[in-house]
Structure formats: C-alpha cells, structure tokens
Amino acid sequence: MSEPELRITWNMHWRCDYRCSYCFFAGHWEEYSRRFIERSTEEWLACWRRIRERHGRALLTITGGEPFIFPDFLNLISGLSDIHWPINISTNASVPWDGFIAAVDPKKVSVSVSFHPEYHEIGPFLGRLKGLRAAGFSGCNNFVAYPPQLKDLPRLAAAFQGIGESLKVIPFIGRFEGRTFPEGYTAEQRKLLGMSDDWVDNKRRKGRACLAGCRSALLLPDGSVTRCGQVGDPGIFGNICDPDFSLLPGPAPCDVELCPCDEWKVMPDEKAPDRAGAWLP
C-alpha cells in the first residue's frame, strides 16, 4: 500500500473528562468547548471523502479534548479508517476500550495514551495498556514533563519498561511558578528530557518556507482549517465542510517564532528524538 500523501491533525472537540493542571486548555475549557458544531457521522465522512478525492489519502492524527467521548466515536473511526489511514488517536485512557478493540482495525489505527498522574494509578493503567497493545494497537505512551511531576519520572519509566513499553516524555509548554516553559527547564532537567541546550533555537522557523496548509493542516472543532497549531486561528483558510474547500496551493513562510512540535515535517518520524522530547528508557 502506498504512503499517505498528506497529514491532517484533527482537534475533534475541546471537551475533556479530565482537568489536568498542565493542560494547554486549563482554565479555558468552558470557553473553548463551545467552539463545536455537531455533525452526524455521515456528514463528517462526506467531508473526509471529499478530501480524499481532491488531495489524496491522509495520515490522520486525532486529538482533542478527549476523542473517545466524541459523539458516535466508534462508528466514526471505523468509517473514517476506510477513507484515510494510518490514523493515530491520542487519548487520556479514561474510557474503556473493549468496544473500540472489537470495532477498529489495528493495522490502520494506532492509539497513543497519556499517563496523567493527577488521575491515574500506575498499576491499573499498565494493566489496561497491556490489553490494548496485546490486541495489536501500537502507539506512544506520553507523559508531560510538568515540573512537579519530574521527580516521579524514573520510577514511572521503570514501570513502563517492566511491561516492555517506552515512555515518551513531552516538554511542558506553559507557565509554572513564574517561569515560562520549555525555556524554563534547568540544565539538569533538560538533560533528563533529552533536550539539547540549543533545543529552543532549533525550533525557530520564522520566515522559512513551510508546507503547513498545503500538505499538512490542522482541523479545528468547528470545521475550520488552519496551517498548524502554532499559527492557530490567524492561519485559518477555510472550512472542511464547505464543498469548495481545498488546501493551499503551495508552501508559504512561517510567521510564528517557534515550531516546538515540528509540524513543518509533513511525515514526521515518530521516533525522532527532537520531535517532542525523550524516549525512556
């Protein structure tokens, strides 16, 4: 089977059943969750079919909020994976996944889970994770390097290693105790996270030509489409539900300071150490 021709990240909705302190949306859930237009599964699938016909098959990254609480989620993913694949879904693991395992093809869909210490106990979490991986669903195991959680990192990494899994440690982006992160990590913390001293400088892409919007894009909960997460609303160039919607015709200069998630890489190498932090062990 050929490689996908483009990559689209879908922020399905900004609703979540957790309220983690370090979340990008913390303090804004009420406001952001209203930016959601409910459409039936058939309407969504029709939009995605148009993308396939017009631009080709997409690698989809599905995130939120929490995707597993999206209306009719199982039927949507099942139908969507007939149109676009591979699909990677990021979840907080709050919803039982027995029905998902039965309904979805692990050859087309992977599941990345996030371990949230404010909600999860490591033992039961790893037990559920083993079941998911045994059913054939690959994916990352994410952990946010929120400064108060760093002291537990060696213990958690060892626990994941104990079931043959790696932990992907993602730098915290935000403010904590008067400091801005990821710039605010100490040298020792940066070393623990696999961040080189020039990590921030390596994320500067302002003014450089970028394919975001042309061969990759970010779909927001109301159907609007922007170049990428860093550019956000100012980069919106259409709505996926508009029958005339199409991606941008070519690359355009980046106009934000940092590209911390390397979204400019149309087909990212998931294991690249510079993408989002370190892999432990």
Ligand code: SF4
């Ligand atoms: S932030 Fe990254 S993905 Fe977005 S336009 Fe700039 S270089 Fe491209």
